[in-house]
Amino acid sequence: EPEVTQTPSHQVTQMGQEVILRCVPISNHLYFYWYRQILGQKVEFLVSFYNNEISEKSEIFDDQFSVERPDGSNFTLKIRSTKLEDSAMYFCASNRSPMNTEAFFGQGTRLTVV
Amino acid sequence: QQQVKQSPQSLIVQKGGISIINCAYENTAFDYFPWYQQFPGKGPALLIAIRPDVSEKKEGRFTISFNKSAKQFSLHIMDSQPGDSATYFCAASEDSGGSNYKLTFGKGTLLTVNP
Numbered sequence: 001e002p003e004v005t006q007t008p009s010h011q012v013t014q015m016g017q018e019v020i021l022r023c024v025p026i027s028n029h030l031y032f033y034w035y036r037q038i039l040g041q042k043v044e045f046l047v048s049f050y051n052n053e054i055s056e057k058s059e060i061f062d063d064q065f066s067v068e069r070p071d072g073s074n075f076t077l078k079i080r081s082t083k084l085e086d087s088a089m090y091f092c093a094s095n096r097s098p099m100n101t102e103a104f105f106g107q108g109t110r111l112t113v114v
Numbered sequence: 115q116q117q118v119k120q121s122p123q124s125l126i127v128q129k130g131g132i133s134i135i136n137c138a139y140e141n142t143a144f145d146y147f148p149w150y151q152q153f154p155g156k157g158p159a160l161l162i163a164i165r166p167d168v169s170e171k172k173e174g175r176f177t178i179s180f181n182k183s184a185k186q187f188s189l190h191i192m193d194s195q196p197g198d199s200a201t202y203f204c205a206a207s208e209d210s211g212g213s214n215y216k217l218t219f220g221k222g223t224l225l226t227v228n229p
Contacts, residue, residue: 004157033216043150043158043203043219056216091157095215102148103217105157 002026004106006092012112013082021077021109023092032075033093033103034067036060043091049075082113118206120220127227133191135223137204140185144206146215149178149189152201152222161202162189194227201225 005024013019025032034046048055049067057065066078075094079086089108119138127133137147146165150158164171164178164187171178177190191198204220 031215035217042221043205043217045216045218048216093157102160102163103215105150105159107155107157 002104004092004094004104006090006106006109008109009107010110010112012114015084015113016081019079019082019111021079021090021092021111023075023077023106024073025075025092025094026096026104027073029094029096029104031055031095031097032067032069034077035091035093035105036088037091037108038088046077046090079111082111084113087111087113118204118218118220120204120223122223123221124224125226127194127225129194129196129227129229131194131227133194133198133225133227134188135202135204135225136186136188137220138184138186139206141206141208141218142185143208144218145209146207147178147180147187148205148207148217149176150203150205150219152203158203191225194225196227196229199225199227 007022032049035043037043045058047057047061047067064080068076089110091108092106093103095103121136148163149161151161152158162173162176164180166182169180175192180187201222201224203222205217207215207217
């Protein structure tokens with residue numbers, strides 16, 4: 001069964017450092033998302049991406065965040081200067097088309113900012 | 115208006131019992147209501163979903179009941195099993211002109227099924 005894969009599974013970084021979280025969505029999917037889940041809290045939408053541009057972003061997704069699909073298969077989330085409050089699980093998700101709204105989630109990257 | 119409110123926060127059920135989790139929403143533009151199951155250390159996985167044109171959907175032991183006028187929907191797990199122990203999230207999304215289907219999640223319910 002096809003799946004969304006994310007790397008790394010766990011990343012520890014110092015405050016102020018840049019991190020890049022990587023995702024490989026399911027190959028025939030066209031819509032890509034990043035969500036985050038702070039420990040013990042709900043899953044929150046960060047950004048959606050379609051046709052090589054951001055479709056929508058939440059208020060969490062400020063200038064420190066950026067997304068890119070550099071090579072047609074990877075989908076990355078960059079945090080330019082990490083803060084302690086960026087510590088969370090980050091989930092990548094994808095779905096195929098507007099008519100098929102099931103979003104498939106990756107297993108997540110646990111980001112710890114120290 | 116974008117919130118989805120979920121209750122209870124945690125639920126303990128005996129094996130064989132019925133687990134019921136409830137969600138309520140405000141945004142009448144929501145048109146897709148999935149339930150996700152999440153095991154520790156894993157990403158959310160779609161369990162079952164419903165659209166507002168039906169009032170109930172059943173898949174195996176899992177049933178969604180949907181009340182459009184009350185803006186509420188619930189998940190029923192029949193014959194609950196210890197393997198069902200997980201966190202369950204309700205969610206909702208709306209058609210944003212075909213460019214994305216972002217999900218708005220509830221806060222989650224930690225279900226424990228005792229053997």
